[in-house]
Amino acid sequence: MLVNRYLNREILTPLITICTILVIIFAGYSATRYLPDAASGLMTGKTVMALVFLRVLISLEVLIPLTLFMSIVTVLGRLHAGSEIIAMQACGLGERTLLKSVLLVSLLFALMVAGLSLYVRPWAYEQSYWLKADAEANFDFSRLRPGRFHEIGQSKYVVFLEGLDEDQKRAEGVFIQQRVGKLLKVTHASEAWQETDAVSAEKNIVLRNGYHYELAGDDSKTRLFRFQDFRLPLVPKQIDSIGYRRKAAPTSSLATSSEAEDRAEFQWRVSTGFATVLLGLLGIPLGRTVPRRGKSAKVFIAAVIFAIFYNLTAVAKNWVEQGVVVSFPGVWWPHMLLAVLVAVLLVSGKSGGQAH
DSSP: OHHHHHHHHHHHHHHHHHHHHHHHHHHHHHHHHHHHHHHHTSSOHHHHHHHHHHHHHHHHHHHHHHHHHHHHHHHHHHHHHTTHHHHHHHTTOOHHHHHHHHHHHHHHHHHHHHHIIIIIHHHHHHHHHHHHHHHHHTOOGGGOOTTSEEEETTTTEEEEEEEEETTTTEEEEEEEEEEETTEEEEEEEEEEEEEEOTTTOOEEEEEEEEEEEEEETTSOOOEEEEEEEEEEEOOOSSOOOOOOOGGGSOHHHHHTOOOHHHHHHHHHHHHHHHHHHHHHHHHHHHTOOOTTSOTTTTHHHHHHHHHHHHHHHHHHHHHHHHTSSOTTTTTOHHHHHHHHHHHHHHHHHHHHHHHO
């Protein structure tokens, strides 16, 4: 039907615009998190760009429902303010036509969000974990910037350099701290550089002319060594596994898990598609406004409702992880509340229109 195509086009146009703007803003925000590591030499620019792209993919499961919701509210508010809805009703096109059009668009985007949440999101998390692990494994001591504290490696080295000879790729005035259980190891050397074993690819920091301290957390005897040459091993160059990461786990494995954290993650992924449909339908009553009144009169209310709903879903997920709430209602109770709100507003709006 021509009217349905018109409504779909009116909804999609601001949706694409708003989503693009939000993606750019989010990408800029994500870049600010990783650029300091790139500036400090802990990551390459290529790795930062890849991580930002993956973060954007992960964020789409939230940004798309939000932009769909706000687009429907804005567009319907404009159509009501311009009396276009009244004109459509005068032509015999009632609330059912509007509901059908919005529901169709919401279902299409719900399928997209479900695919992102069930498959793309865990893949993106897995790739980001691999990139971070690879950045640590391929850490280059000579890329560090002097005058800053750097935390590197899975063993949590904290490194500080007083100066750096870039020609010889050697650091001067080196401070290194490493914590192994309750044991705190502190090393200070006049100079240091990095070497890689050609056979094993094992990386070592070679320190020259300094002191090595070992401080036990139980106040036992402190050990002190003076050395001429000392080697500290770094993480291996080849990373075979990133370990179990729940956010990167396949959805199929989460579905059969009995762990509370896994159940919470699985329910979160499944619920995003349903949330998209509910938010789309909620846009219909929130988009109603008096003719010749501001077309964005209820945009602020819509933003507040979305913020409350999103925070409630995060709370529900944490409660399932902590065992406060069992598998049912699990993370679903905010969606149940939203469904009740949608039904009440749709029915009340319909009855109000009939009375009018």
